[in-house]
Amino acid sequence: MKPGPARRDTWPVTSVADAALARAAAAGVALEAGAAPRDRARFVTELTARLRRCLAEGSGWELQLRVRALAEGNGAARLEAFVRPSGSPEPPVDDDGCTVSCPLPRPPADGIPQNGMPLPEALLSADEDTEVVLRLLDEQEQLVGLHREELERTNLGVVALHSDLEAAATAQRDLLDAERVTRAEAERARHLLTFLGDASAAITSSLSRTVILRRLSDLLVPEHADHLDVWLFDEENDDDHPRGIRDHPAAAVTAARTGRPQHAAGHPGGLPGVDDLPPSALFPHRPLLAIPLGARHPLGVLTLTCPGPRFDPDASVMLVELARRVGIALDNAGRHEQYRDTAETLQRAQLTELPSPPGMLLAARYLPATSGLNIGGDWYDAFLQPDGSLLTVIGDVTGHGLHAAVVMGQLRTALRAYAVENESPAGILTRLHGMLRHLQPDLYATAMIARFRPGEREITWASAGHPPAVVRDPDGVVRVLHAKPGVMLGIPVPYVYADHQAELPAGSTLALYTDGLVERRSQGIDPGIARLGSTLGTLTTPELEHDPEAAADALLKPLLHDSERDDDVCLLLCHLSSSADPAAPPA
Known part of the structure; x- marks a missing residue:
């Protein structure tokens, strides 16, 4: 209630x-x-x-x-x-x-x-x-009187046993002191284990080396270290990290060579599993602890400057274990970055160099996801067909990483092959749907194809579950191509896609995009499409015709706000020049 x-x-x-x-x-x-x-x-x-x-x-x-x-x-x-x-x-x-x-x-x-x-x-x-209240007081007074009489009788025995009780009290104090020390040690161990668990969770939750090292510094300084330095071997010859072995303390070099933690100070450290060395020449008055960072192979050395006169033995055990986990996290991050770079390189290698058809201006943008493994599924394409028409494509493969990038390449190649046979957009999607159902039954894709024929004011388009295209008319009015899209490519049901027509006079702009541009988890996709249309409406025809590349950037900036993205973004702008004669074929 x-x-x-x-x-x-x-x-x-x-x-x-x-x-x-x-x-x-x-x-x-x-x-x-x-x-x-x-x-x-x-x-x-x-x-x-x-x-x-x-x-x-x-x-x-x-x-x-x-x-x-x-x-x-x-x-x-x-x-x-x-x-x-x-x-x-x-x-x-x-x-x-x-x-x-x-x-x-x-x-x-x-x-x-x-x-x-x-x-x-x-x-x-x-x-x-x-x-x-007075009645309660009377009852309490009677109880106090009874207790007073009992206490007087008890005091007689207490006096006789005073010496024995004093000895027992001394023994009890000794036991309490021992228990207090034991509890303090147990509490400190619990604190160190809790810190180790929390620190491990914070470090392993990221796949960015920069984030991992920043979090490590935030966790250890100033409670466990006055200063820390991370020496990564693969950065030794990096132009951004021009450092040599002489820049590192001797304890760090020894730890790198032996693979064992090293303690450098003017007194023995007494740290479990840690070797003692003389004081460091770089930090002669501060104890140092150099711990190797390793996973499948040596990665580097973590060097800590003691925040006090000496390192605590229990804390040093925790730091050695944390360094081991940091090494695993850094190794995973390096593998992720290599995997991500490979997927992004593969995808960018398959993106099309846009043609320059008469009377049309094209601009495209591909922005990979900034977090996670969500890379490899989005693509755009634009190419001329034998009859002189221009085919523009935008698509998105479900799944991420190298597999999605490979499937995207297969779809792109198959689409171009089907287009050679002068198939309509709907016919191309129907054939792609059948291909994906048989070759990649575990993956699906969305796609939209628009065909521009020279000298015509209409375009023919078809969609397979893709977000609708947005059109800016020459007068600045924005509209959305709302015809019902077909099912996603690869859905395990037979399906025949349908062609649609849309009027596109000279001076119009067609915007094709993937859902990463407009979809936000907290808002859905419809508000994002509305923002895209509103932003497209603010662009002027002179801007679009003078510099379509700058217009594409101007369209992306207010929609993305330079924020983190967990999905790829593709944009393809198709602008029909207002100076083109719609009735004349291209030269």
């Missing part, structure tokens, strides 16, 4: 008589709601003290009562009293810092009365509460 709305009432307090009436009202509410006598007495006593202090300060005051149901769902409530200067703003409903409060087993049936309890009744009720 959620807390119900509070019921409030306010009494002015400008004199002792007003204070008595306000006190009586508060006591009446507590009594009517069935509050326990001891709770009522404590509540009324605290409220009276508060009212006396306020009256002693002078000026005008007011008492506000509020009954609020509790969230436990058992019907219980709480009576809250606020004494404040007259005219002050009301306290918030969810304020738990009330001046005085009293628990109620239930809310008062009739709410807070407007006039409060009459003073005679309030006086009698207060006496009844006082009687209950």
